[in-house]
Amino acid sequence: xxxxxxxxxxxxxxxxxxxxxxxxxxxxxxxxxxxxxxxxxxxxxxxxxxxxxxxxxxxxxxxxxxxxxxxxxxxxxxxxxxxxxxxxxxxxxxxxxxxxxxxxxxxxxxxxxxxxxxxxxxxxxxxxxxxxxxxxxxxxxxxxxxxxxxxxxxxxxxxxxxxxxxxxxxxxxxxxxxxxxxxxxxxxxxxxxxxxxxxxxxxxxxxxxxxxxxxxxxxxxxxxxxxxxxxxxxxxxxxxxxxxxxxxxxxxxxxxxxxxxxxxxxxxxxxxxxxxxxxxxxxxx
Numbered sequence: 001x002x003x004x005x006x007x008x009x010x011x012x013x014x015x016x017x018x019x020x021x022x023x024x025x026x027x028x029x030x031x032x033x034x035x036x037x038x039x040x041x042x043x044x045x046x047x048x049x050x051x052x053x054x055x056x057x058x059x060x061x062x063x064x065x066x067x068x069x070x071x072x073x074x075x076x077x078x079x080x081x082x083x084x085x086x087x088x089x090x091x092x093x094x095x096x097x098x099x100x101x102x103x104x105x106x107x108x109x110x111x112x113x114x115x116x117x118x119x120x121x122x123x124x125x126x127x128x129x130x131x132x133x134x135x136x137x138x139x140x141x142x143x144x145x146x147x148x149x150x151x152x153x154x155x156x157x158x159x160x161x162x163x164x165x166x167x168x169x170x171x172x173x174x175x176x177x178x179x180x181x182x183x184x185x186x187x188x189x190x191x192x193x194x195x196x197x198x199x200x201x202x203x204x205x206x207x208x209x210x211x212x213x214x215x216x217x218x219x220x221x222x223x224x225x226x227x228x229x230x231x232x233x234x235x236x237x238x239x240x241x242x243x244x245x246x247x248x249x250x251x252x253x254x255x256x257x258x259x260x261x262x263x264x265x266x267x268x269x270x271x272x273x274x275x276x277x278x279x280x281x282x283x284x285x
Contacts (some may be wrong), residue, residue, distance in 0.1 A: 004029035007081040009074070011122060012066050012091030014041040016191035017141070021088055021231045022049055025080040028232055031056040032075040036091070037063055056081060064118030065110075074125040086137045086235040087126045089119045094193050095155040097204040108155045115159035116166070121171060122272035127179070136179040137235050140167045142246055143185065146272070152205050164246050164272055171244030180243035182234050186227025187250040188216050222250055230254055242248045245270040 009023050012018040014036035025032050026049050034049070035040045039061050046059040058080040062069040077084055095111030096103035119140055130136030144150065145160035164183045171181040188194075194213055202210035227249040233239055234247070241261045247270055249253050263269065277285035 001029035002232055002238070003086075006030045006085045006235065007077075008088060008235060009033045009034075009035070009077045009084055009122075009126070010088040010090060011035050011062075011118070014038055014045045015192075017186055017189055017224055017227060018088075018090040019045050020228040021090065024225065024228035024232050025053065025086075025235070026052050026055045026057070028236075029055065030086070030235070031058075031081050033058040033060065033073075033081055035060050035062040035064075035073055037061065064089075064122055065113040067121055070118075070121045070125050074122075074129070076101070078129065083133075084126060084129055085135070086138045086139070087122060088141075088231055088235070089122045090141045091118055092141060092143070092160075093156075094153060094196050097197070097200045098152055100154050100282075103155075111155035112159050112162075115156070116162045119163050120166060123166075123181075127174065130174070130179045131177045134178050136174075137166075137239075138170070138179065138181040139231055139234050140164070140181070140183040141186065142183040144188070145151075146183070146185065146246065150209075152209070159236050161272070167246045168271055175243065179184035179232075180239065180241075180254075182239075182243060183246040184227060184230055184234065185246060185248040185250075186230070187222030187248070188223075189221050189224060189227070191224075194221070226250065242263065246272065249250075 003025055008030050010018055010022050010032055013022045013034035022032050022034050034045055042059050042061060049057045056218055059075055061078050062073040064070055092115045093111055096107040123138060140163050142164045143160045145157035146164045150157035167181050167183045174181060194217060196215040197205050198217060230249040233254060238258055242257055242264055
């Protein structure tokens with residue numbers, strides 16, 4: 001029971017990856033508060049999680065892009081769970097699909113409000129509590145948009161890259177309080193976001209990405225449980241001392257990272273950085 005006695009708040013946890021993380025946390029002994037915007041799906045998720053064991057399962061409808069909703073959510077979590085040890089900021093959307101000059105500007109800006117501002121608001125709301133108890137774990141969801149261009153999904157890509165850099169920055173701000181902040185890339189998941197890409201079609205998302213997504217749908221994608229297991233690791237004491245990193249559930253040997261704490265602490269491994277010519281074997285620049 002890696003999370004026995006821990007209390008976690010997980011956003012966007014009524015379905016998909018967020019619900020998979022909640023399942024994994026409950027299985028490891030954590031009490032959880034889940035939130036989402038869809039009340040019906042949220043209640044269904046709460047019932048499912050409650051049937052899995054003796055953990056306390058709280059649920060509250062909230063829009064993470066609204067400061068009032070976020071503060072009320074955190075206050076309710078502290079009251080219903082008796083405290084808070086872990087934040088998993090998972091809520092996110094793809095948003096508009098298409099060339100930047102063609103997409104609706106309001107929809108584009110809304111992605112920033114949910115993916116980036118929602119993440120920042122959640123962190124702002126929990127940090128005072130974490131500072132008071134001089135400990136806490138914050139886990140941010142990045143996705144593929146953080147590390148590579150995503151043509152025709154510019155709002156998603158920009159917001160996720162910003163989330164990772166915010167996480168790196170926040171990790172430094174909070175280091176003195178023993179509060180650790182890390183970002184997670186869970187892999188290519190078969191969730192509602194993938195279905196959105198397939199429904200949009202190649203004209204909106206590009207032929208290459210559409211073909212890749214269709215193949216992913218057929219092959220099954222990365223199991224949700226893999227990324228959820230990484231979140232369990234980052235929420236547990238096994239990850240103590242690891243902060244300010246972007247870790248891939250699929251490609252990085254995260255189970256072995258406790259042995260690499262010193263290397264991680266003194267280098268920029270697993271961070272967003274600019275590549276210069278010598279990094280690619282060039283002798284110019």
